[in-house]
Structure formats: structure tokens, C-alpha cells
Amino acid sequence: MSDLTSWIGEARWFGGKGREWTLASVRRVGEVPGAPEGRRVAIELAELSFPSTDPGQAAETELYQLPLAFYSEPQERLSHALIGEWDDDELGRAHVYDALHDRESMALWLAAFAAPPTSTERGQLDFHRLPGHELDLEAHSTLFSGEQSNSSVAFGEDSLMKVFRKVTPGVNPDIAIHQVLTEAGSTHVASLYGWLDLVDEDTNTTIQLAMLQQFLRTASDGWDLALASVRNLFAEADLHADEVGGDFAGEAARLGVALAEVHADLAAHFPVEQRDAAEIGDLAGAMEQRLDAALDVVPDLAAHADRLRETYARLRDLDAVEVQQVHGDLHLGQTLRTVKGWKIVDFEGEPAKPLAERLRPDSVWRDVAGMIRSFDYAPRVVALTGAGHDSGAEADQLAYRAGEWSARNRAAFLDAYTAKRGEDLGAAARTLLDAYLADKVVYEAVYEARNRPGWLSIPLAALGETS
Known part of the structure; x- marks a missing residue:
């Protein structure tokens, strides 16, 4: 247990860093079939206990998935x-060993996806497979190193497996949404090829452990593309955002269309509901509570608190709000x-929200707000982190050009999104969007204060602009 405790505590995907915890239990929940003599490829669940700071409350527990490879020889x-x-028995x-580093173990995982076994010798691992794509079983696996909360393994250039590290009984929205959009023929997601469930007899629940999908090897990260566009603008001192070769507005507009089409597909295949005035009031109240908590962390928010509360309060003027399945954490x-x-x-x-909350329908304007904030972040990050921009006059010029890039791309994205939906940004939608934007800025301020104090000026600048 001490070896596992040390390994979990140092893992990039472990979300409990900085908190006191103990490894309460570890149990094997299944084995991947096909391992030769002298080797076992197993999945174990580690239950971690986090003691409460309140003597009257029970300890919090979390489950982490541990794919392990057992060898009789080093x-x-x-x-x-x-x-x-x-x-081992x-x-x-x-x-x-950590099985995700082991190509021989990963080959067994891939083979199980390609031809899902009807049963396993131990446990109830249930591999699911969607038709339509023949997996390359000769592809070598490569574990990605940059992720935080999960682990991803690429199989050559053919497929990508995401292994969920912190797991919760119930439906994982990443799998559920990818399955629906794949089967609907959406061109705006990586196609889902399969997924792995655990039928947990101890708790009589199903836990979703992993998903296998199309590997978009040649794709470019949206955030990186946006930063490159900003750098092109900053390098051209006499040109405006619409005049440089790296103008991003066309891509922002195409992204707005893509999001509108994804939202339409989700509305067609998941329930669409109406939130009444009382529920909208609850939404406003939740935003107000987050602001109150944020004021303790970011005192600079106090100067904007009254205006933020006015923005949230306008939600209470709405009679009804349509909600549906959305992304929930959208940014570039x-x-x-x-x-x-x-x-x-x-x-x-x-990721920080409970699974039940992440599965709840929400307004599409939450996703729109997340993307708009991302368009504001990109130029300001470049302005903050670029070398050689220390003089006051040059910093002011960069801030101006950052604002220009942000405004142009926010407008291009929002105009394309609303046009594709076939509706103008009416008063009710504006009220919702303003509230989600304000709530997102407060979240950003708290995050930066705790993790990147040097970037706190970015969300605070957004509040200053709307004063």
C-alpha cells in the first residue's frame, strides 16, 4: 500500500494535491483478457479518504482507476x-507497473475493444464497440504526458484512448455525448469507436472507465492558433487586426457555426427543458454566492461587486429559460x-463539479460565454508574457491592440453563432449571456489569484472595461 500511496500522490492526474488524505482501500475489479503466462493486466480501484475539517462531518471519499501490469519478472x-x-495470488x-506505459498491455486493451469479450475470467469489464471503423491492431501505443486529470494513449495514427482516472458511478457525459454525436454523423467531434464500463458488483453500479475515439493527429490546438494570430498582430505595429495575415476572425466565425451545429444536434437527441422563474432565481442566487465567496479570495473584486450583483439580479426578470445538454467547460x-x-x-x-451537476441541462449561453472569455484571454496572455514589452507606452499599445483583437474575434464568433441558430441576440439572451460572462470572470479571478497571480489582471481588466 505504501508504494501505491507514493505513486498516486505524485501522479499528474491526482486531484488531491495539497490536501490530507489516506489510501483507504484498493480492490481489483477486472482483468483484461489475453495476457500470457507470467503476466496479468488488471484494473484496480483505489478509494481515497479526505478527512473533513469539520468534526461533525464524515470524511470525503474519491475513487481513482489504476490500470496495472503485473509481471513475474522485472x-x-x-x-x-x-x-x-x-x-500476487x-x-x-x-x-x-503503470499499464498505460506498457505497449504489450495496451495491445491487449486495444484487442479487447476490437473484439469485445462476452465475459472475463475475473470481474465484469464490459468493452463496447461502435461499428464503422476497423481498428489498427498493429499500431504501437504512446502515452501522452501533458494531461492533468485523465490519461490518454494514442495507437499509432489510428485511435486515441482516454482513461478516466477519477471515476464516479453513473454516465460519463464525455462518452454519452460523443456516442450521440457520432451516431448523428456530426462532423464537429472526433468519432467515438468504443468505451469500457465496469459493472461493479460491490456497489451494484456501472462505472465508465475509458473511451476509444478517432485520433486527430494532424489537428491544431485552437488556443495555440489564437496565440499565433495575436503574435502576428503584435509584430505588425502599423496594421490593425483585420489587416494582418494571421487574422483569426474567419476561424472565429467558423467556430461559432460549429458550436451552433453541435448545440442543434444535442437538442435533437437529448431532452430540452424549461427552467421557470423560481429556478432562474436559484441560478442568480448561486452566482451571487460564488461572488460572495470570491470576495474573500480576491479583494479587488469588491470595486465591481455592486455591478456584478446587478447583472445577476437581471436574471430574475426572466420568466423562463430553455436549457439542454451543453459542453459545460468550453474554451479555445x-x-x-x-x-x-x-x-x-x-x-x-x-471537472471540479459533481457528476450529477455536470449532467444537468444548462443554457447554451454558458458555452458561448466560455468561448467569448477565451477570445479575451488569448491576446492578453500574449501581452503579459511577451518579452521586451516593459515600457509603459509599449504596454499601453499592446493592451489597446489586445482589446482590438479580442473585440473583433468575439464579434465574429457571436455573430456567426446567432446567425446559424437563425435568431438575433434578443434581450433575454443578452441577459443570460451577460450573467454567464460575469460568473465566468469571477471564477477566473479566483483561479488566477490561487494559481497564477501574475495573470489576475486579465479578468480584472474585463471588469474594468465594462464599468
Whole structure:
């Protein structure tokens, strides 16, 4: 247990850093079939306990998925992925590795997706497969190193497997939404090829563990493209945003169309509901509570608090709001530009929210607000982090040009989105969008104050502009 505790605590995907915790239990929930003699490829669930600071409350628990490879002999090629050594009921003293680093173990995972077994010798791992794509079983696996909350493994240039590390019983929205959009023929997502469920007999629930999808190897990250456009603008001192070669407005407009089409597909295949005045009031109240909490973290918000509360209060003038399945955590970093257009990725919703809340229908204007804020962030990040821009006059000029780039691309995105939906941005939609934008800025201010104090000026600048 000590080996696992150390490994979990140091893992990039572990979300409990900085908190006191203990490893309460570890249990094997299934094995991937086909392992040869002297090897086992298993999935284990680790239950972590986080003691409450309130003596009257029980400890909080979280479940993490651990894909492990057990070998009877040490594997020098996997020395970098060694977790430890402990006794196994079949192998005796086993050398245990993170299976996602092991190409031989990943080949067994891929084979199970290609031909889902009807049962496994141990546990109830249920591999699902959508028709229409033949997997390349000869492709070598490569574990991506940059992710935080999950782990992704590419199989050559053919497919990509996302392994959910922190898991919760129930439907994972990333899988559910990708399945619906894939089956609907959407061109704005990476096609879903399959997914892995655990039928957990201990709790009589289903936990979704992984998804296999199209690998968009040649795609460009939307955030990186936006930053490159800003740098092109800043390099041309005498040109405006619509005059430089790297003008992004066309891409922003195409992204607005893509989001509108995704929202339309989601509305056609998931429930669309109406929130009444009381529920809208609850939404306003929740935003007000987040502001109250944020004031303790970011005192600079106090100068804008009255105006923010007025923005939230206008929600109470609305009689009804239509809600549906949305992305829930949309920004430029959740988009990919391919030769066939924009793709939207990672439909898990805001990772910090409970699963039940992430599955709830919401207004499409939450997604729109997230993207608009991302268009504001990109130029201001370049202005803040660019070298050699320390003089006051040059900083002022960069701030002006950042605002110009942001305004142009926000407008292009929003105009294209509303045009594709076939509706103008009416008073009710404007009220919703303003409230979601304000709520997002407050969230950003808290995040930057806690994680990147040097960037706190970005959300605060947005509040200053609307004063």
C-alpha cells in the first residue's frame, strides 16, 4: 500500500494535491483478457479518504482507476513506470507497473475493444464497440504526458484512448455525448469507436472507465492558433487586426457555426427543458454566492461587486429559460482545427463539479460565454508574457491592440453563432449571456489569484472595461 500511496500522490492526474488524505482501500475489479503466462493486466480501484475539517462531518471519499501490469519478472524497458513489488495470488512476488506505459498491455486493451469479450475470467469489464471503423491492431501505443486529470494513449495514427482516472458511478457525459454525436454523423467531434464500463458488483453500479475515439493527429490546438494570430498582430505595429495575415476572425466565425451545429444536434437527441422563474432565481442566487465567496479570495473584486450583483439580479426578470445538454467547460483549449474544420473535444464538463451537476441541462449561453472569455484571454496572455514589452507606452499599445483583437474575434464568433441558430441576440439572451460572462470572470479571478497571480489582471481588466 505504501508504494501505491507514493505513486498516486505524485501522479499528474491526482486531484488531491495539497490536501490530507489516506489510501483507504484498493480492490481489483477486472482483468483484461489475453495476457500470457507470467503476466496479468488488471484494473484496480483505489478509494481515497479526505478527512473533513469539520468534526461533525464524515470524511470525503474519491475513487481513482489504476490500470496495472503485473509481471513475474522485472521489465527493464518499464523501469520508469515501476510502482513497486508485492505478492500476487497467481504470480507470487510480482513487479507492478503503470499499464498505460506498457505497449504489450495496451495491445491487449486495444484487442479487447476490437473484439469485445462476452465475459472475463475475473470481474465484469464490459468493452463496447461502435461499428464503422476497423481498428489498427498493429499500431504501437504512446502515452501522452501533458494531461492533468485523465490519461490518454494514442495507437499509432489510428485511435486515441482516454482513461478516466477519477471515476464516479453513473454516465460519463464525455462518452454519452460523443456516442450521440457520432451516431448523428456530426462532423464537429472526433468519432467515438468504443468505451469500457465496469459493472461493479460491490456497489451494484456501472462505472465508465475509458473511451476509444478517432485520433486527430494532424489537428491544431485552437488556443495555440489564437496565440499565433495575436503574435502576428503584435509584430505588425502599423496594421490593425483585420489587416494582418494571421487574422483569426474567419476561424472565429467558423467556430461559432460549429458550436451552433453541435448545440442543434444535442437538442435533437437529448431532452430540452424549461427552467421557470423560481429556478432562474436559484441560478442568480448561486452566482451571487460564488461572488460572495470570491470576495474573500480576491479583494479587488469588491470595486465591481455592486455591478456584478446587478447583472445577476437581471436574471430574475426572466420568466423562463430553455436549457439542454451543453459542453459545460468550453474554451479555445477544448477545440481542434483540422483540414475538415473545427472539432470540439472533452465533453466532461467542469471537472471540479459533481457528476450529477455536470449532467444537468444548462443554457447554451454558458458555452458561448466560455468561448467569448477565451477570445479575451488569448491576446492578453500574449501581452503579459511577451518579452521586451516593459515600457509603459509599449504596454499601453499592446493592451489597446489586445482589446482590438479580442473585440473583433468575439464579434465574429457571436455573430456567426446567432446567425446559424437563425435568431438575433434578443434581450433575454443578452441577459443570460451577460450573467454567464460575469460568473465566468469571477471564477477566473479566483483561479488566477490561487494559481497564477501574475495573470489576475486579465479578468480584472474585463471588469474594468465594462464599468
